[in-house]
Amino acid sequence: MKDMSKATLLKLAGAAVALTIVISLVMVNIDWMGPVASKEKADIVTMLNVTIVISSLVFSIVMVAMTYAIWKFRAKPGDESDGEPIHGNTRLEIGWTAIPTLIVLFAGVYSTIVLNDIEAKADDGNVMEVDVTAQQFAWRFDYPEQGVTSTELHVPSGTQLELHLNALDVLHSFWVPEWGIKRDLVPGADLPGGDHIDSTVRVTPDEEGVYSVVCTELCGWGHATMRAVAVVETQEEFDAWAQDQTEIPGDDVVSTGAGGGKGAGTLDERTLDE
Numbered sequence: 001m002k003d004m005s006k007a008t009l010l011k012l013a014g015a016a017v018a019l020t021i022v023i024s025l026v027m028v029n030i031d032w033m034g035p036v037a038s039k040e041k042a043d044i045v046t047m048l049n050v051t052i053v054i055s056s057l058v059f060s061i062v063m064v065a066m067t068y069a070i071w072k073f074r075a076k077p078g079d080e081s082d083g084e085p086i087h088g089n090t091r092l093e094i095g096w097t098a099i100p101t102l103i104v105l106f107a108g109v110y111s112t113i114v115l116n117d118i119e120a121k122a123d124d125g126n127v128m129e130v131d132v133t134a135q136q137f138a139w140r141f142d143y144p145e146q147g148v149t150s151t152e153l154h155v156p157s158g159t160q161l162e163l164h165l166n167a168l169d170v171l172h173s174f175w176v177p178e179w180g181i182k183r184d185l186v187p188g189a190d191l192p193g194g195d196h197i198d199s200t201v202r203v204t205p206d207e208e209g210v211y212s213v214v215c216t217e218l219c220g221w222g223h224a225t226m227r228a229v230a231v232v233e234t235q236e237e238f239d240a241w242a243q244d245q246t247e248i249p250g251d252d253v254v255s256t257g258a259g260g261g262k263g264a265g266t267l268d269e270r271t272l273d274e
């Protein structure tokens with residue numbers, strides 16, 4: 001097998017780049033992630049698009065090289081001889097080890113930067129805490145600053161939420177698709193002996209509207225129905241709403257679910273259809 005000429009190599013590289021551009025244009029223009037309604041989600045969508053372009057490049061190089069090899073080195077009709085015995089190619093092997101390593105390192109560093117950005121506390125200190133409690137198959141939202149509780153998640157637009165997530169029975173997962181973030185709620189997240197599973201997530205909804213909190217961890221028969229309303233509104237609307245809500249009941253009414261186990265604890269005195 002003769003070495004490939006420079007001109008052929010350039011042509012193949014050109015074909016790979018052209019294919020990358022075509023695939024990227026199609027894939028990036030598909031709205032995979034749906035509407036963007038939080039500060040964090042924009043960064044996540046950008047990262048997805050960068051990943052799509054890198055993946056398209058790798059895919060295109062493999063496809064072009066494979067198509068060329070199949071076409072160029074195919075057996076002529078009637079050729080029953082064995083293929084040429086070839087030994088490794090050190091330069092090629094170093095290349096196909098180093099380049100993927102660089103790509104993976106880049107993706108790792110970039111993801112870390114984005115994750116740190118979206119998990120950072122808001123610079124302006126405009127932060128509101130909400131304690132989110134999940135149980136089969138309902139959500140409860142406590143507002144420690146306002147001292148109220150609700151089965152709907154209301155938040156003022158543009159305020160960073162610091163959601164403290166807790167589950168009373170089994171694993172659940174908090175997701176508002178338009179906000180982009182998703183995090184598990186772990187029963188017994190504050191473990192005896194000081195062990196702690198990170199159960200805080202930050203998100204800054206910045207588009208007013210009505211959304212759904214969706215449980216995305218298969219948590220039992222009622223999993224598919226485990227949704228709550230999320231309302232992003234103006235600060236004034238939020239304040240007025242908070243005034244009308246029930247006070248957070250004392251510890252004697254709400255079980256903390258300590259000890260865990262299926263069915264531990266009750267939500268509170270209200271029924272779910274209220």
Ligand SMILES: [Cu+2]
Binds near residue numbers: 137171216219226
């Ligand atoms: Cu659930």
